[in-house]
Amino acid sequence: MKNFTVKKLLLPISEYATVSLGTTLFDAILALEQAQEKFYHGKYQHRAILVLDDEKKVVGRISQHRILKAIEAGEELSKDLSKLKMFNFSDAYIENIRETIRLDTKIFTQQALKKAAGKKVEEFMQKPTPDEYVAESSPLDIAVHKLVSGNHLSLLVKRDEEIIGVLRIADVFVAACHGMKALNIGEK
Template sequence: MEKMQVRDLMRPIDEFPRISNHATLMEAVEALQEADKEFQAGRSPQRILLVYDEAGHVVGKISPMDVVQGLEPNYDNIEALKHMPRYHLAPSVVDSMKEELLLWQRPLAELCSKATGVKIGNFIKLPTPDHMVNANDRMDKAFHWFVVGRHDSLFVKEGERIVGVIRFSDVYRKITQTMRECPAPQ
């Protein structure tokens, strides 16, 4: 397994359902439901929903958590402050700011009406460097990002383009297979 490359365990982007970054939040909800239905029925090997731009390039993925954050986008402003070293905000201060901004205080029906007007391209987060590996990288780099970032999947690049996804479930399956194939101690 030491010589294995990321490309050996990655899944090409063609295997994943996709949605345009111009789609609405409601369209994303419907696409996520369909992806989950196909996965549960065994007709699809995964339920990760990739997001593509005007040129057809994958620019990210969307999850149920992204949908919830898309309904209340003000969280991003507070969470960004928490990670800026010069602010050194304690978690209690961040919680206080959330309460002052009345996050999730509006009726849910009002939030839901946003679902047909908000485009997922307005809130989807682009993959960060700790969420990407290169197809030719050795697997130890992917192991590192899975453990440190606690990601369930990583984007795989060739050059500047995302060409696949490596899922932790596939990596874990390979690890356990390798462990079972180890010779028993004498």
């Protein structure tokens, strides 16, 4: 695995689920489903959708976690509850109110799912942070450090300033397992 670079494991953007700004959550989910059906690179499916601007540049990402967060009813009220800190309510009190609302709110109702399906991706996408990028020419150990220290499931791979693909933790994990097997670790 000496001199193993990110380029060897990245998935090109062309093989990844992408949507444009302004796309609804429902259409984004369909795009993810379609990409998963087309993708046969190992046994690990895509778990996120990349959001592109009008110039086809990546401006955000929607993970399965973000999708569920968008579906969770009461998200707007939860944001309003955060404002209670201004009035010196304790974190425990605010969290208690949040939990009460969560218990009283049904997420998987037709009304809640319909409302979530119509949300635009920019309302809940995550904008990439500087530690979520890695150069395609970077050694794999740098990528592993970024994945682990940032607790990321994937990194956006750059060539110069252009994002050309995605490095998924699942693919890095498989490469590490294959590397260990190649060394015959455990055999005496």
